[in-house]
Amino acid sequence: MTNGLISSTVSRRGLLAGAGGLAVLAALTACSPGGTRSSTVKFWNMPWGGTAFSPLDKRIPLAYKPADGLPAAGYQAVQWANFTTTFASAIASGTGPAVSSGSGTQAFQFAEKNHIAYADGLLESWRKNGLYDDFLPGLLDTMKTDKGYVAVPYNLDMRALWYRKSLLEKAGVEPPTDWQSYLGVCAALKKIGVFGFGIASGAQGNGFQSLVGLLINNGGGLFNADQKPDCVTPANIEALEFVVELVRKGYMDPGSVSYSTTNAQSQWKAGTFGMGFEGPGLAQVLGGSLVSDMAVTDPLTGAGGGKGALYFPNNIMMYRRTPSQKGSEAFLTYYYKNMAPLWTQKTGVGLPVLKSIAQTPEFRADANAVAMVEKWQPICKTWAAPGGDALFADVSLVDSTPAMSTFAQSVLSLKATPKEALQTLQRTLTSQQK
Secondary structure, three states: OOOHHHHOOOOOOOOOOOOHHHHHHHHHHOOOOOOOOOOOEEEEEOOOOOOOHHHHHHHHHHOOOOOOOOOOEEEEEOOOOOHHHHHHHHHHHOOOOOEEOOOOOHHHHHHHOOOEEOOHHHHHHHHHHOOHHHEOOOOHHHHEEOOEEOOEEEEEEEOEEEEEHHHHHHHOOOOOOEHHHHHHHHHHHHHOOOEOOEOOOOOOOOHHHHHHHHHHHOOOOOEOOOOOEOOOOHHHHHHHHHHHHHHHOOOOOHHHHHOOHHHHHHHHHHOOEOEEEEOOOHHHHHOOOHHHHEEEOOOOEOOOOOEOEEEEEEEEEEEOOOOOHHHHHHHHHHHHHHOOHHHHOOOOOOEEOEHHHHOOHHHHOOHHHHHHHHHHHHHEEOOOOEOOOOOOHHHHHOOOOHHHHHHHHHHHOOOOOHHHHHHHHHHHHHHHOO
């Protein structure tokens, strides 16, 4: 079970974040109702895993046999490189898909431009065939807006706490259960020359995700119930003070401020990182003997006494431009009923969203993946925390954006106090929000 192929490079969740998003928005705004409508339900999917993923994934729609009168399905793999332009150009010209995956916020942003076919009718039909109740707890709620369900959860990425079993054993400590014991394990690891707060906060790193995960772990987060930035809170300040303590006590590699995820993986392999918040596929990405040496802890209890972590529900969406909305829904029903091999054959698609897949013997052979589904997923929250569960278009402001990298670096380099860093982030996000 791997997911590191998704999360170890640039974000695969934010679509319109950054300067490139302006061109995408312009293209979508200029959309016209023209274009040629395909006679098939065109399904575009991203290469969510390793080399085995797309060939196996392609066989699923090509084996689809629709009911009489409904269109067949076509398949196209869309590469992550320049995928924002690929989708925006196709939708603007009327040649886009009827059904697709994409970034985790793509459906919410396209819904604002009136391109999304809401999934309420589909989900109502799934109440009758059992698929609705097969989803892991709370996942469908992450897709629900005041206008309806913009998409259907497909696979999960998250930031769980990993550790190297051999290093903790050498240090003579057990995995941490809360922030205080985390500090204790870090202190023991430091004595053997190992960093307990493994993180990568450079331009190609994901350190900001670890920090937001700790905010959520303490009952905080970045957005309030009105979906407005609300960063400067006591819970957030307390969480970052914990991070500063980790840095000041030498539990973080000083180079982490500029590390990429590749640099971090090198540190894990070298035995200089002993613990850190990473994605579900970390063990498989590291490979070799480390596959069996890596383990996931139970979720930590934060200073406030609660539990929480950051996760990213990637999804599949339907578009208004389709040869048949009934055909789009029929295909997606078929796809979800037949997509289990993507996990049971370990193609690297991420964590599953369906309980039935998570219960298969093949999936349960990976104890770390099971722990993340059974222990971490129920306490995870999205970027929308603490104000709500559902994603929305403006979470793209905090997903792999320069503002978030600057925020994390200012905290980890001790160039700003927790409150100052949060105040700067608040000002930036408020100025960028529409």
